[in-house]
Amino acid sequence: MNWNDIVHVIGFPLKIRMVETLLFRRLNLKLFLLLIPALLFFFVFVIFPVFKALHTSFFEDDGINPPSWVGLSNWETVLRSRDIYHSLWLTVEVMILCWVVQTPLSLLLGLFLSKERRSTNILSVFYFTPLLFSAAVVGIAWGYILNPNFGLLAAILTKVFGVSTVPDLLGNPRVVIFTLVAVISWQFIPFHTLLYQSGARSIPAALYEAAELDGVNAWTRLWHITIPQMKNTIITSSVLILTGSLTYFDLIFVLTNGGPGDASNVIALEMYKTAFQQYQFGLGSVVAIIMTIFGLLLSLVLVKVTGFSRMESQMEGV
Amino acid sequence: MSKSPKQKKKMNRLYLLMLVLVLATVTVLAGCGSSKQTSQTSTGGSSNSSVSSPSGSSGDNSANSGKTVKLTLWSIATDLDQQMIRDETDKFNKAQSAIQVTPQFFENDPYKDKLRIALGSGNAPDIFFNWGGGPLADYVKAGHVADLTDLLNNQFVDYKNKFPDSVWGPATVDGRIYGIPTEGSAVELLYYNKALFAQYNLNPPETWDDLLHAVRVLKENGVAPIVLEGKSQWPEMIWVQYLTIRIGGPQVFEKIAKGEPNAWSDPAVIKALEYVQELVDMGAFQNGYASMDCCKNQAEAMLASGKAGMLAQGSWVYNTILNNYPEMIEEGNLGFVPFPTIDPQYSKAVVGAPSAYYSVSSKTESVEAAMTYLSEVNYNDAEVDILINQLGQIPPVKGVEDLLKVSPNADFQLWMYDLIAQADTVQLYWDQYLSATTAKILLDNISKLFIKQITPQQFVDNMNQTLGK
Numbered sequence: 001m002n003w004n005d006i007v008h009v010i011g012f013p014l015k016i017r018m019v020e021t022l023l024f025r026r027l028n029l030k031l032f033l034l035l036i037p038a039l040l041f042f043f044v045f046v047i048f049p050v051f052k053a054l055h056t057s058f059f060e061d062d063g064i065n066p067p068s069w070v071g072l073s074n075w076e077t078v079l080r081s082r083d084i085y086h087s088l089w090l091t092v093e094v095m096i097l098c099w100v101v102q103t104p105l106s107l108l109l110g111l112f113l114s115k116e117r118r119s120t121n122i123l124s125v126f127y128f129t130p131l132l133f134s135a136a137v138v139g140i141a142w143g144y145i146l147n148p149n150f151g152l153l154a155a156i157l158t159k160v161f162g163v164s165t166v167p168d169l170l171g172n173p174r175v176v177i178f179t180l181v182a183v184i185s186w187q188f189i190p191f192h193t194l195l196y197q198s199g200a201r202s203i204p205a206a207l208y209e210a211a212e213l214d215g216v217n218a219w220t221r222l223w224h225i226t227i228p229q230m231k232n233t234i235i236t237s238s239v240l241i242l243t244g245s246l247t248y249f250d251l252i253f254v255l256t257n258g259g260p261g262d263a264s265n266v267i268a269l270e271m272y273k274t275a276f277q278q279y280q281f282g283l284g285s286v287v288a289i290i291m292t293i294f295g296l297l298l299s300l301v302l303v304k305v306t307g308f309s310r311m312e313s314q315m316e317g318v
Numbered sequence: 319m320s321k322s323p324k325q326k327k328k329m330n331r332l333y334l335l336m337l338v339l340v341l342a343t344v345t346v347l348a349g350c351g352s353s354k355q356t357s358q359t360s361t362g363g364s365s366n367s368s369v370s371s372p373s374g375s376s377g378d379n380s381a382n383s384g385k386t387v388k389l390t391l392w393s394i395a396t397d398l399d400q401q402m403i404r405d406e407t408d409k410f411n412k413a414q415s416a417i418q419v420t421p422q423f424f425e426n427d428p429y430k431d432k433l434r435i436a437l438g439s440g441n442a443p444d445i446f447f448n449w450g451g452g453p454l455a456d457y458v459k460a461g462h463v464a465d466l467t468d469l470l471n472n473q474f475v476d477y478k479n480k481f482p483d484s485v486w487g488p489a490t491v492d493g494r495i496y497g498i499p500t501e502g503s504a505v506e507l508l509y510y511n512k513a514l515f516a517q518y519n520l521n522p523p524e525t526w527d528d529l530l531h532a533v534r535v536l537k538e539n540g541v542a543p544i545v546l547e548g549k550s551q552w553p554e555m556i557w558v559q560y561l562t563i564r565i566g567g568p569q570v571f572e573k574i575a576k577g578e579p580n581a582w583s584d585p586a587v588i589k590a591l592e593y594v595q596e597l598v599d600m601g602a603f604q605n606g607y608a609s610m611d612c613c614k615n616q617a618e619a620m621l622a623s624g625k626a627g628m629l630a631q632g633s634w635v636y637n638t639i640l641n642n643y644p645e646m647i648e649e650g651n652l653g654f655v656p657f658p659t660i661d662p663q664y665s666k667a668v669v670g671a672p673s674a675y676y677s678v679s680s681k682t683e684s685v686e687a688a689m690t691y692l693s694e695v696n697y698n699d700a701e702v703d704i705l706i707n708q709l710g711q712i713p714p715v716k717g718v719e720d721l722l723k724v725s726p727n728a729d730f731q732l733w734m735y736d737l738i739a740q741a742d743t744v745q746l747y748w749d750q751y752l753s754a755t756t757a758k759i760l761l762d763n764i765s766k767l768f769i770k771q772i773t774p775q776q777f778v779d780n781m782n783q784t785l786g787k
Contacts, residue, residue, distance in 0.1 A: 040341055043338075064437055149625070173608075256549075259548075276431055
């Protein structure tokens with residue numbers, strides 16, 4: 001490898017054809033070498049753990065004794081119990097509710113913030129702060145706010161509104177999922193607002209001018225121009241919401257620990273509890289693999305349905 | 319020099335394959351090597367085991383051939399208790415330099431998981447607090463705990479003789495001793511707010527009927543009859559365990575502990591669970607009981623401020639109230655009774671433990687050094703004095719009754735002492751008796767029962783499946 005080769009590798013897109021022909025073999029070797037750090041990271045933290053988990057799922061491992069081979073019996077145990085299906089169903093509920101709550105709100109907030117006004121700068125800062133906290137901090141803070149005996153919400157309801165029984169938002173099994181979705185949304189709407197904000201700003205003004213000439217109202221403008229133009233942003237944001245809520249753990253763990261009972265025991269929590277609270281790492285690994293498969297299926301479906309890989313542009317014809 | 323597209327593709331694939339193989343090998347080797355390294359070269363970090371370094375202090379005639387033994391100790395003590403351990407350990411460290419001990423403190427619930435993972439991954443502390451029973455037996459069988467029997471019978475026999483024989487039970491596995499007693503004897507009992515009971519003309523809840531009557535009256539008057547820390551699960555277990563004992567006797571659980579088939583189907587268990595659900599239906603537990611955590615002073619605050627009438631908890635809660643709400647005790651407002659009786663023949667059994675334990679890791683640098691520290695600090699005169707007089711505890715040492723009589727907390731302590739002394743059975747808490755895995759399944763089922771997600775029959779069926787494992 002000499003300096004000449006390096007120069008050819010680093011620059012000059014116009015000359016890539018030439019470079020390819022002259023230095024083809026060396027170019028690819030260098031490319032791969034430059035890719036090694038990222039690939040190593042990916043391999044160590046993504047690929048290897050999946051295979052290790054698959055490996056562990058065939059053993060009985062309680063963390064303090066050497067693991068012993070049990071073949072498919074862990075898989076049988078997990079797939080035969082109702083817990084895994086309950087967890088998967090809860091996870092799907094959380095995913096759908098998160099999308100339904102976060103997308104419209106983020107979209108509207110993003111549109112609002114995208115117009116240049118004096119207030120938007122200050123408001124943006126405030127709207128953005130929930131994103132800066134870690135999930136554990138958010139969980140502890142909201143745990144105290146929602147505490148029906150000592151919390152801020154309880155104090156406001158009883159002292160200001162004179163409510164006699166404060167609703168137990170985190171301890172009522174029928175309501176807990178909604179409470180969790182509300183807190184998760186509080187944490188992540190700022191992020192999606194940011195996405196929609198920049199998405200909205202990139203819509204060419206020419207389209208709105210044409211609409212004005214045609215005399216359309218605000219709703220038609222929103223539905224027929226803004227949203228279609230932001231299709232790619234909506235897809236990105238939706239993919240992030242869905243994949244993020246599939247594996248969401250920290251906040252739910254801190255707020256409810258999967259409870260009350262198992263009313264908020266989403267799949268990530270089920271995996272954690274089986275492995276680290278019941279000390280059955282073999283069974284926990286089975287749950288982990290199921291979660292991985294679920295995630296892969298979700299990704300495949302999303303890519304297909306949204307046409308993500310086709311990489312169309314909304315600017316065609318503008 | 320130029321190759322056909324097919325050959326170029328082939329070369330790309332070859333490079334990629336080589337790269338992947340290299341990465342795979344590197345990763346696997348790295349994964350295999352690291353666990354050995356951590357146990358050999360433990361440096362820094364709060365969870366690593368002992369490190370021996372050349373003695374820094376010059377001219378010191380330490381018995382360990384000039385090397386300072388550094389030990390870590392894990393505990394869940396809080397408030398004054400924690401302060402006591404820190405102070406005594408400091409004194410020990412300053413008095414000599416052969417052994418240096420660093421105590422570390424954790425919250426009760428996360429501690430159980432943390433300890434187990436540390437033991438399993440080879441990063442165990444040298445000395446660790448535990449409750450004996452099933453989990454300790456798990457660790458012993460996996461080879462993680464040092465056998466202390468010989469040291470106790472020889473070098474440290476004077477220390478061993480400080481304790482009555484009954485104290486070693488929960489720390490004994492197959493006839494060998496694996497733990498040194500620490501903290502105080504503990505029982506689980508029912509606390510109540512005397513002022514509230516006086517206000518509504520209620521009898522102290524000594525029988526189950528008294529308790530039900532109190533629940534009704536308090537509920538009508540807008541007070542939470544019972545405060546329950548449901549989120550932590552084990553406070554709910556107190557009710558289930560005691561009800562089972564009061565209805566069917568301690569022998570019901572003894573069959574379960576032996577793993578007898580369908581032992582959970584004992585009618586006493588089902589009746590106990592029905593009683594629990596009756597309480598839930600009556601609204602006996604405070605609003606939000608399913609989401610209240612233990613050990614954060616919340617339940618004690620409700621009891622002390624008169625927002626709740628009763629609390630079923632352990633004698634360690636006396637400490638908490640003494641440290642945080644002393645007015646309640648000073649005004650004579652803190653009532654305490656044994657768990658209400660149902661069948662008179664089973665009214666003398668208590669749920670509790672003679673003490674908790676300090677165990678020594680089998681991978682520690684020096685078991686002898688650990689024992690030296692424990693024999694000089696744990697239950698030394700200063701500690702016994704603080705435990706009795708400032709913490710309201712009963713250290714399980716011989717001759718303690720005389721010391722209790724002159725303690726400022728004598729009312730509670732002598733009451734508790736008599737309760738244990740006259741008990742016909744002292745049953746360990748179920749979640750410390752059973753193996754850790756079964757215990758967690760038990761707690762999950764109890765938690766579901768308390769919010770009526772499962773019926774008593776489903777509970778029994780679920781638990782029967784854990785027998786014999």
